[in-house]
Amino acid sequence: MPFEFYEALGLEPKLALDVEDLRRRFYQRSRESHPDLAGSEAEDRMALLNDAFRTLRDPVLRAQYFLQQNGIELSKDVPPELLEEVFELNMALEEIRGGDESALPQLEGARNRFAGMQKEIDLELEAIGARVDSGDKTALEQVRSALNRRKYISNLLRDVDKELNVHLSN
Amino acid sequence: MAYSNKVLDHYNNPRNVGSLDKSDPNVGTGMVGAPECGDVMKLQVKVNPETGVIEDAKFKTFGCGSAIASSSLATEWLRGKTVDEALEIKNTDIVNELSLPPVKIHCSVLAEDAIKAAIGDYKKKAASKNQSVGVNA
Known part of the structure; x- marks a missing residue:
């Protein structure tokens, strides 16, 4: 059902x-x-x-469920600028894992930026949610776009935090 | 779930890892990603503008073994093909070659998307180059 x-x-x-x-x-x-x-x-x-x-x-799990129940799956659609940033950050992660700690400040800066982006997306989700609830079905596509980006960012933050913990505890 | 030998081979000895000069008019760059698993894949081709043949292909993928193997294999296949032949490469070809299990099929789709994006980028560059020198494409 x-x-x-x-x-x-x-x-x-x-x-x-x-x-x-x-x-x-x-x-x-x-x-x-x-x-x-x-x-x-x-x-x-x-x-x-x-x-x-x-x-x-959980607002994010709820939005995901809501989309799914409307027959909409998450997709690979993310803005190219975000992909670029994710790529760059992964490069920095790789350097640090390889023992080159000179990228650590870049990683910490990126961590804060991505955490900020995640918060913005959460606010965006709230605003779009209100439109969907008032009957605007076209806003569902925007919910999907926000969730796509959020998923990417939260996966990345998890990896970055793991790496930063290793280095800060050393 | 075990990786096939071919996947392991590409994972342990990835072919053509690296990057090409993005600003080179003969280089097409494709950047694609999969939010679900956080993978991101960059694939680049260098095309001979006279013959339309792909002379070099490079990739850099952050992701699981299957994603790395799929893009590594893709660059191997791209070299020596014309851009139009390159667009014929299907994700199912990659699945078959690497014996990818169903849960890893999305990795091959990502590689196909990366090929299409890279070729698309090259074609866009070539078209604007022709326009700027007043040649009808």
């Missing part, structure tokens, strides 16, 4: 959600369908509620 995570928590499919309200609904419904209270057929229900809560409480 499409949007079953929303349905499980008694919500209309919207990109913007009140997380406190979500939490209350989750606890309420969890009590009602706890396996000890409602028998073994409630286990499936509990699993669904867990998945629904975990997905919907």
Whole structure:
């Protein structure tokens, strides 16, 4: 069933959600369908509620799920400038892994820039989400574009942080 | 999941790693990426403008073994082909040659995209060059 995570928590499919309200609904419904209270057929229900809560409480996972339920998958579409930056940063990472620490300042600078970009994308997602919720279906494509970029950046930040941790702890 | 011997060979001894001068009018550059896995692939071709034959091809890929092997193989295949022949290379050719498993097919798609982007960039450069000297392409 499409949007079953929303349905499980008694919500209309919207990109913007009140997380406190979500939490209350989750606890309420969890009590009602706890396996000890409602028998073994409630286990499936509990699993669904867990998945629904975990997905919907996170704005990025929620947006990804929302797109998916609209039949839209993430794509390879990212702006060429971002690809260039990702490439350059990977070059710096490779040099540092090879023992050349002269690229460390570049890496730290890039880390901060990418972290900033990620925050901007999160704000952008919120703004586009509001448009989607008010019925603007064309904004869905922009949600996808924002998520594509965000995915790239978060993968990269993970790699960069791993490398910076190694070098800062030395 | 184990990598095939051919993938391992390209991964351990990648062919044609490096870069060509991006500003050279005879060099086409393709930069593609896969947000899901964070891979990024740069592939470049140097074309003889008289014959349309690809004389050199270089790549640099940050990604998994299959992505590196796919782009390494692509540069091997590109050398000596005309730009039009190069556009005939399909990701399925790469899949077959490297025996890529289904979960790694997207790596071969990335390599095909990189080829198309590099050739596209070269053609764009060639067209604007012809225009600027007043020759009809």
